[in-house]
Amino acid sequence: MHLLDSFFFPKKVAVIGASGQKESIGRAIFENFLNGSLKNSTFPVNPNHDTILGKKSYKTVKGIAKKIDLAVIVVPARLVPQVLKECTEKKVKAVIIISAGFSEIGEKKVTAQVQKIIDANSGTRVLGPNCFGTLCTSNNLNTTFSASEKTGTPKKGTVSFLSQSGALGVAIIDWMSTQEFGLSKFVSYGNAMDIDEADLLDYFSKDPDTKIITMYIEGVKEGRKFMEIAKKTSLKKPIVVLKGGVHGKTHAATASHTGSLAGNTEVYEAMFKQAGIIQAKDLQELFTFAKILENEPLPKGNSVQIITNGGGFGIVTADQVLYEGLELAKINPKIKKELRKAFPSTVTISNPLDLVGDADEKRYSLAITKALGDKNVDMIMVLVLFNTPAIDSGIVRELKKIKKSAKKPILVVTIGSDYTQKKRKELEKAGIITFSYPSVAARGLKALADYADFKKNHG
Amino acid sequence: MHLLDSFFFPKKVAVIGASGQKESIGRAIFENFLNGSLKNSTFPVNPNHDTILGKKSYKTVKGIAKKIDLAVIVVPARLVPQVLKECTEKKVKAVIIISAGFSEIGEKKVTAQVQKIIDANSGTRVLGPNCFGTLCTSNNLNTTFSASEKTGTPKKGTVSFLSQSGALGVAIIDWMSTQEFGLSKFVSYGNAMDIDEADLLDYFSKDPDTKIITMYIEGVKEGRKFMEIAKKTSLKKPIVVLKGGVHGKTHAATASHTGSLAGNTEVYEAMFKQAGIIQAKDLQELFTFAKILENEPLPKGNSVQIITNGGGFGIVTADQVLYEGLELAKINPKIKKELRKAFPSTVTISNPLDLVGDADEKRYSLAITKALGDKNVDMIMVLVLFNTPAIDSGIVRELKKIKKSAKKPILVVTIGSDYTQKKRKELEKAGIITFSYPSVAARGLKALADYADFKKNHG
Numbered sequence: 001m002h003l004l005d006s007f008f009f010p011k012k013v014a015v016i017g018a019s020g021q022k023e024s025i026g027r028a029i030f031e032n033f034l035n036g037s038l039k040n041s042t043f044p045v046n047p048n049h050d051t052i053l054g055k056k057s058y059k060t061v062k063g064i065a066k067k068i069d070l071a072v073i074v075v076p077a078r079l080v081p082q083v084l085k086e087c088t089e090k091k092v093k094a095v096i097i098i099s100a101g102f103s104e105i106g107e108k109k110v111t112a113q114v115q116k117i118i119d120a121n122s123g124t125r126v127l128g129p130n131c132f133g134t135l136c137t138s139n140n141l142n143t144t145f146s147a148s149e150k151t152g153t154p155k156k157g158t159v160s161f162l163s164q165s166g167a168l169g170v171a172i173i174d175w176m177s178t179q180e181f182g183l184s185k186f187v188s189y190g191n192a193m194d195i196d197e198a199d200l201l202d203y204f205s206k207d208p209d210t211k212i213i214t215m216y217i218e219g220v221k222e223g224r225k226f227m228e229i230a231k232k233t234s235l236k237k238p239i240v241v242l243k244g245g246v247h248g249k250t251h252a253a254t255a256s257h258t259g260s261l262a263g264n265t266e267v268y269e270a271m272f273k274q275a276g277i278i279q280a281k282d283l284q285e286l287f288t289f290a291k292i293l294e295n296e297p298l299p300k301g302n303s304v305q306i307i308t309n310g311g312g313f314g315i316v317t318a319d320q321v322l323y324e325g326l327e328l329a330k331i332n333p334k335i336k337k338e339l340r341k342a343f344p345s346t347v348t349i350s351n352p353l354d355l356v357g358d359a360d361e362k363r364y365s366l367a368i369t370k371a372l373g374d375k376n377v378d379m380i381m382v383l384v385l386f387n388t389p390a391i392d393s394g395i396v397r398e399l400k401k402i403k404k405s406a407k408k409p410i411l412v413v414t415i416g417s418d419y420t421q422k423k424r425k426e427l428e429k430a431g432i433i434t435f436s437y438p439s440v441a442a443r444g445l446k447a448l449a450d451y452a453d454f455k456k457n458h459g
Numbered sequence: 460m461h462l463l464d465s466f467f468f469p470k471k472v473a474v475i476g477a478s479g480q481k482e483s484i485g486r487a488i489f490e491n492f493l494n495g496s497l498k499n500s501t502f503p504v505n506p507n508h509d510t511i512l513g514k515k516s517y518k519t520v521k522g523i524a525k526k527i528d529l530a531v532i533v534v535p536a537r538l539v540p541q542v543l544k545e546c547t548e549k550k551v552k553a554v555i556i557i558s559a560g561f562s563e564i565g566e567k568k569v570t571a572q573v574q575k576i577i578d579a580n581s582g583t584r585v586l587g588p589n590c591f592g593t594l595c596t597s598n599n600l601n602t603t604f605s606a607s608e609k610t611g612t613p614k615k616g617t618v619s620f621l622s623q624s625g626a627l628g629v630a631i632i633d634w635m636s637t638q639e640f641g642l643s644k645f646v647s648y649g650n651a652m653d654i655d656e657a658d659l660l661d662y663f664s665k666d667p668d669t670k671i672i673t674m675y676i677e678g679v680k681e682g683r684k685f686m687e688i689a690k691k692t693s694l695k696k697p698i699v700v701l702k703g704g705v706h707g708k709t710h711a712a713t714a715s716h717t718g719s720l721a722g723n724t725e726v727y728e729a730m731f732k733q734a735g736i737i738q739a740k741d742l743q744e745l746f747t748f749a750k751i752l753e754n755e756p757l758p759k760g761n762s763v764q765i766i767t768n769g770g771g772f773g774i775v776t777a778d779q780v781l782y783e784g785l786e787l788a789k790i791n792p793k794i795k796k797e798l799r800k801a802f803p804s805t806v807t808i809s810n811p812l813d814l815v816g817d818a819d820e821k822r823y824s825l826a827i828t829k830a831l832g833d834k835n836v837d838m839i840m841v842l843v844l845f846n847t848p849a850i851d852s853g854i855v856r857e858l859k860k861i862k863k864s865a866k867k868p869i870l871v872v873t874i875g876s877d878y879t880q881k882k883r884k885e886l887e888k889a890g891i892i893t894f895s896y897p898s899v900a901a902r903g904l905k906a907l908a909d910y911a912d913f914k915k916n917h918g
Binding site: 023028100101105146147149150151152163164165166167168169170171172174175177178216218242244245246247281282283284309310311312313315316318319320322323345346357385386387388389415416417418419420421436437438439440 | 482487559560564605606608609610611622623624625626627628629630631633634636637675677701703704705706740741742743768769770771772774775777778779781782804805816844845846847848874875876877878879880895896897898899
């Protein structure tokens, strides 16, 4: 068993600061447990009440007769040292301090007291303070205070996400619930007074349920430790990082947010590159990269074949492929001849391969199959304009069939309203990643190729 | 009356090559007219049939007794010279040649014949060939063959769009139908043998129904003519251009697409800049810029104030604002004091202005109102995480109220699932532009500021 397992797989839980008061955080957290599988193994701690939401309330965590694996603390900052001390004395394995009001607002005295308790004990690991807690989809664990009527629940999946920021983390989790790919685990670690991003990275690197690690960080606490773990992890599974505070002028903001120094941009970029970490420049890239890395096989090289039924759409896509530093594949001359023979003269056998406006699913199918068998092609972008009369559900059927055995990445780009969106959903449900914008898809392929390259050179 | 008016406001129309055959282009175009207000003023021309879809069919356009303003030609390329000749003899004012198979596939003979007819006459203006036709929302004119069950109809609006590519144009029009902003006119001009992008730009510059001009072009036919018109137009209304084939390696593709030379990237970029044209790097930017330019007032300068209820969300947004070359506004010291007094100590009065997780609509309202009155602030980005308990429909109401009289651009960025998307829709319906990604919003503000700057320096 891993030291941090109790943050995701606790058997008995105490909620210190649990409350019955409407719209309070103490209530939201307690209720999330009552709605889960641990409802009979969760104990409220609150000295001011005898019962909370119908459950016997304990004056202190030490008053609970059972062994406690996980304590979630939501009391005001000044009370944290006392209740944390009691957790260590009870040998609670995992403590999440949700409470804010420490170094992030410049507070020193209570922060020092908490640090002393953390440093003086060895049996209790602490997450936070100023954090949002954890989620684990395999057992439906939710230690956060997210309100379920406002926040969607992501599907079970293999992407784990660790976030220095709580609120942004929740928004991302909420967004994830709208996607076809799923979440394994989520951790918001806030001020990282004990457990830091490197510890969590280590945990996820060893977690069999995690295939992709995504991170939002503002700073790294111990550079060397982080780098060592990241380097090892990258060879096993991809790490995608969105670094907040990349600009010098945003450093002040990160200091007041999670009390961390954002540090020099160039230093971070070099560090990420060396460790094989894929850096996302914004939220859109973070999502895109995670999705593609989870779903697509790694390409052998840099060459992209574009297949389209709209010439202009092909050209703007080619621009984006080249802009990202990828190559336009040169179709193998033998395959070129075969395609020339099979297709009407209006079709341009090149890259983009323009199947023109009357292309149906058969034309697409042949073009994609040939590209899959072409050694000059590493990745395939299929552009489909659903507005043309010859395109209908047939293309969805063909793509599904091809995707099942495809050993190269295939992304679909399509743009349009209701009809197009309906077909897009069908494709996504079948495990085919779709995009509205060629630029976003191209950036995703670039990240995939870069990661493949890192593994090839360091594996 | 403008020379090109007949392409958008014809009174009598001939469809040459109209057909009753299912899934044919000739039928789709004719049907689009039969479904519109010109159903009793549209005449099919097809020598092989006596009637088409219940309407008397004419052997030639000259056989129609009435004066014809607009002829749409959909016959095979080799027959185009003959029917075009007849149109000029009948003095049809506007001819749209939908038919393909000319210079774009390297065809020379028929192309030369068509060119000769165009050059030899002065009464008939020709759009195309290899084009998609026109749309005009004020009179519901649709000269294209788009199938209505697959393609949405954009709302009436003030954005006009001219596209060298047909298919991409239709996909964009279809996408537009999902948006809260609307279309004025659409033209796909294909090979531009007579009317080119400069002529259309001139038309839109004088069109009172057009407030924003958007373009997809692969090449410019006559650089000097285009520049002259663009420069004049930019001072009156913004022009947003997506240039296809910006990379040298995509030039071959544009040649086989619309038969145009894409030309040197740097030359085009310099040309656009000099003419005050806003260049979109991809489709996402094209849409974003059009939306923001249509909706928002022009800012006085470069400074952005970020207002957020999530620290991390604020930081990633600040990164994007700086990345685009915009400035983070420095709050006026007097206003800073007022805010410090009004807000709890947990609120960080800076940029980003972090209202923290328990912020409600009143806190937002005060922050935004103060930013509107702050001379140091030119533009405002409001970030709302709807997942927090204190945020509900109240923020939508407040933003609506504020937006009504706001004289500075205000964009909203918010990310999340169902609840968030519902609130986003409410905001969009109220004329407030929303984004999921800070990066996209920041790029939009940069375009707006650049255009404002051009007008200031050249106005």
